[in-house]
Amino acid sequence: xxxxxxxxLANNTSIPAIDTVKPNSVSWSFLKDQSVQLLHTxxxxxxxxxxxxxxxxxxxxxxxxxxxxxxxxxxxxxKSKLVHLVARRGISTLIILLGFYLFLRxxxxxxxxxxxxxxxxxxxxxxxxxFRDIAENFIASLLLSVQRPFxxxxxxxxxxxxxxxKKVTARATTLVDYDGxxxxxxxxxxxxxxxxxxxxxxKMRGHFSIGIGYDNDIRDAQSLAISIISQQTSVLSDxxxxxxxxxxxxxxxxxxxxxxxxxxxYSMVKVASQLMRELINSFTQHNISMPDNARERILLNSQGxxxxxxxxxAKTETTETTEEINEQSHIQxxxxxxxxxxxxxxxxxxxxxxxxxxxxRDPEQGKNII
Numbered sequence: 001x002x003x004x005x006x007x008x009l010a011n012n013t014s015i016p017a018i019d020t021v022k023p024n025s026v027s028w029s030f031l032k033d034q035s036v037q038l039l040h041t042x043x044x045x046x047x048x049x050x051x052x053x054x055x056x057x058x059x060x061x062x063x064x065x066x067x068x069x070x071x072x073x074x075x076x077x078x079k080s081k082l083v084h085l086v087a088r089r090g091i092s093t094l095i096i097l098l099g100f101y102l103f104l105r106x107x108x109x110x111x112x113x114x115x116x117x118x119x120x121x122x123x124x125x126x127x128x129x130x131f132r133d134i135a136e137n138f139i140a141s142l143l144l145s146v147q148r149p150f151x152x153x154x155x156x157x158x159x160x161x162x163x164x165x166k167k168v169t170a171r172a173t174t175l176v177d178y179d180g181x182x183x184x185x186x187x188x189x190x191x192x193x194x195x196x197x198x199x200x201x202x203k204m205r206g207h208f209s210i211g212i213g214y215d216n217d218i219r220d221a222q223s224l225a226i227s228i229i230s231q232q233t234s235v236l237s238d239x240x241x242x243x244x245x246x247x248x249x250x251x252x253x254x255x256x257x258x259x260x261x262x263x264x265x266y267s268m269v270k271v272a273s274q275l276m277r278e279l280i281n282s283f284t285q286h287n288i289s290m291p292d293n294a295r296e297r298i299l300l301n302s303q304g305x306x307x308x309x310x311x312x313x314a315k316t317e318t319t320e321t322t323e324e325i326n327e328q329s330h331i332q333x334x335x336x337x338x339x340x341x342x343x344x345x346x347x348x349x350x351x352x353x354x355x356x357x358x359x360x361r362d363p364e365q366g367k368n369i370i
Contacts, residue, residue: 052106059099067091086142133188134171140187141170149195153354155263157196159189164353180356199350203236204263206272210279211252213289218245218253221288228282229259234271234346236260251291263348270346 067088074087145168150156154165156175161183163175173190175183198204212221222243229241239260246256257279261271283290 048106052103055106056099056103059095059102063092063095064088066095133186136188137171137186140191141168143191144168144173144187150197150200154200155198155350157198158185159193161185162198164350176353176356178353180353198263202262202264203239203260204268205239205258205260206268207256207258208272208276209246209254209256210276211249211254211290212283213252213291216253216288221283222255224282224286224288225255225257225279228278229257229275232271232275232278234261234266234274236262264350265348266346267348274346 070091071084071087075084150165152165152167155162156165158173158175161175161177163177163181163183165173166176166182167174168187170187172184172186175185177183210225212218225243226241229235229243230237235241236259241257241259243255243257246254248254257275259271259275261268280290
């Protein structure tokens with residue numbers, strides 16, 4: 001067809017000898033014959049060319065609706081928006097490429113069409129190596145969209161960063177940490193690292209350490225600590241709190257206090273702060289000592305003898321002075337003021353960060369995929 005027309009023109013381009021034919025008559029007759037032949041060939045190819053153009057236009061027009069129809073089985077398999085989008089666009093591209101291939105075949109460019117179709121895979125391979133990181137993030141976004149290890153507004157920890165999930169696009173996951181900062185983590189990093197979802201289970205366990213002197217009754221101190229912790233409304237009774245001996249220090253018996261809270265309602269850090277304050281006040285009222293590490297001070301004379309033998313004995317120094325203890329008792333006896341209410345506030349900051357994330361500017365372009 002078109003290639004045959006080009007070959008015919010190449011065969012009929014022989015020019016007569018200049019010395020035997022007049023230039024004007026030869027050129028005009030040659031051009032006339034070639035024009036007629038070209039027009040005749042074009043008229044023969046015109047129906048197939050029109051058919052190829054029609055097929056190309058039809059393939060472009062039906063690509064989107066046909067792709068929506070063909071991916072319906074995929075919608076029953078997964079609800080991932082990204083998978084639906086990728087499948088729909090992939091099918092649309094294949095339909096358009098098929099129409100373009102048929103157009104080239106009808107135009108007589110079969111070899112060119114085969115070269116284009118075979119070169120598509122080569123181009124895709126080259127682009128895959130060139131944009132390896134982009135392709136890796138995109139594949140990771142597909143896996144995250146299908147598996148859904150977290151959802152929007154969940155509190156997660158990834159790669160040592162803790163924050164609330166604000167957005168997940170085809171490139172990155174955007175977190176808002178508790179300092180109000182937006183953190184964009186590539187999806188490949190998110191998928192390959194350990195993901196800790198802190199809101200999948202609302203119950204969260206906190207712990208802290210506290211020490212008492214060796215001159216105290218250990219069992220009484222443990223019972224008192226559990227009683228104080230159980231009285232706090234922010235601490236869950238199931239699972240129950242625990243006060244366990246962690247280690248024996250140089251001057252103190254060190255306990256580790258374990259307690260559970262509802263992470264959606266209360267802040268783990270605030271509850272731990274409140275419990276430590278209440279335990280210190282209660283231990284002080286019940287004369288349970290909380291000494292500092294023992295220190296020895298030895299002074300020697302020129303003969304190497306101890307000048308003050310009594311000073312060599314271990315002396316303990318308390319970290320809280322009498323004034324501080326009295327001040328805490330005085331504050332506890334007074335009615336709750338606005339300043340004290342802010343100190344006793346143990347509510348979770350998660351909702352505040354979520355509101356800030358909704359009101360802030362979106363640093364990541366694109367739609368959510370989960």
